[in-house]
Amino acid sequence: MKPELRDRVITQLRQSSRKADMLIERYLGFPGGTGGCLRYTQDVEAALTLLPDSVHFLCGRFEEGRLFWCDVGFRPQVQAWGETMAAAMAGAIFAYRTHPDVVNGRVMGIQTTLKQ
Numbered sequence: 001m002k003p004e005l006r007d008r009v010i011t012q013l014r015q016s017s018r019k020a021d022m023l024i025e026r027y028l029g030f031p032g033g034t035g036g037c038l039r040y041t042q043d044v045e046a047a048l049t050l051l052p053d054s055v056h057f058l059c060g061r062f063e064e065g066r067l068f069w070c071d072v073g074f075r076p077q078v079q080a081w082g083e084t085m086a087a088a089m090a091g092a093i094f095a096y097r098t099h100p101d102v103v104n105g106r107v108m109g110i111q112t113t114l115k116q
Contacts, residue, residue: 001027006098013091014082016041024050024094040090041082047089055096059085072096076107 009027013020020041025032031050032038038046051057051072059070062081069081070092076099080091101107 001098001103006095009098010080010091010095013041013080013094014087016082016084016087020087020090024090028094028097039086041087042084044086044089047086047093050090050093050097052097057089057092059089073099073102073107076101 009023012023016039018037021037021039024040025037028050038049040047040050055073057070057072059068061068067081067083068085068088069079070085070088071077071079072089072092073096076096078092078095078099080088080095082088082091096102
């Protein structure tokens with residue numbers, strides 16, 4: 001995935017929407033499987049299904065509680081923010097899984113399949 005496209009997709013994940021959920025499905029190779037598209041940006045539990053095993057995350061609120069942020073990973077570590085906790089988590093997990101170091105296998109124990 002080209003960096004410009006990756007950045008555009010990440011900014012679209014800041015708001016909870018069906019379109020954002022479908023973007024995640026498309027570019028992460030349909031992680032929902034035959035069950036169809038999950039509500040990743042709308043449901044925290046669905047967003048957590050995207051998180052690879054043994055990857056750390058930390059979330060919080062800022063802007064007087066109006067926005068949420070989430071950090072994912074360590075070397076690489078990425079951060080995203082969103083209007084809901086689920087959107088922030090989905091965006092950060094998406095950013096982590098599409099990070100060039102993760103995609104190219106320079107992070108131990110992570111396997112990802114991305115649609116080109």
